[in-house]
Amino acid sequence: MKExxxxxxxxxTVTCPASLVPFINESFSLNITLEDIKKYDLAEALNIAPDKMRDWFDQTEPAIYAASPLAEGADKILAKWQKTFHLLFxxxxxxxxxDITEQWFHDQKIHYDHIELIGSHDKVAAAKRxxxxxxxxxKHDNAVMLAEELQIPVVLFNTPYNQDAVPDHVIRVDNWHEADLWVQQWLLQQGRISPLLRT
Structure with a gap:
């Protein structure tokens, strides 16, 4: 029974944060790495006109999503979790x-119980529903909003663009292995033996 x-x-998060860097470099004749992106807003981070960046992203978005590599370890941890937890993307x-998103999950062999594309960074209503x-x-702002409004833990994957301070309910991790370890500890603190620890 999944609880x-x-x-x-x-x-x-599931995809590598650097997924769009090759597309940016090719389109704007740049030679940046993920470490150069210190802001979530790409126009601000790269000093490119917002309209120009928005038009570029609208045109390039499908190709980026189709080609995005997995974040390291995401497939193994999600495969482990899917036996025990509901995975709602x-x-x-x-x-x-x-369709592009669902095909990517299929190609990567990532199990999901639900995929919801909300077209907005405000995920509070969907998470609550x-x-x-x-x-x-x-995304730093998303993590803070979800943690504060829903009073749930939010695991924030460290990137160069999300380094602002966070409240107590936001837990920083560097990778999926650390996220898995935190989940196991969280379950133990709730007085439950994680099924993941029985194997």
Whole structure:
């Protein structure tokens, strides 16, 4: 019986945060790495006109999503979790990108119980509607909002663009292995023996 419900962002969380860097370099004749992106807003981070960046992203978004590599370890941890937890992927992607998103999950052999593309960074309503127990995110503002409004733990995957201070309910991790260890500790603190620890 699956008890806990995990809300999981896709881009920069399940996918590698550097997924769009090659596309940026090619399109804007740059030679940057992920470490150069210190702000979530790409226009601000790269000093590119917002309209120009928005048009570029609208055109390039499907190709980026189709080609995005997995974040290291995500497949192994999600495969482990899917036996025990509900995996609900909640993304700011827009609905017209659902087929590309679903195909990517199929290609990567990532199990999901639900995929929801809400077209907005405000994930509070979706997380509340699905009664999410923990959320996994890479966007600082999302993590803080989810943690404060829903009073749930939010696991924030460290990136150069999300280094602002966070409240107590936001837990920083560097990778999926650390996220898994935190989940096991969280379950133990609740007085439950994680099924993951019985194997």
């Amino acid at each position: 806990k419900r995990f809300g999981i962002d896709i881009d920069g 909640i993304s700011a992607r827009r609905q017209h990108l659902f 699905h009664a999410v127990d923990i959320f996994f995110e890479d």
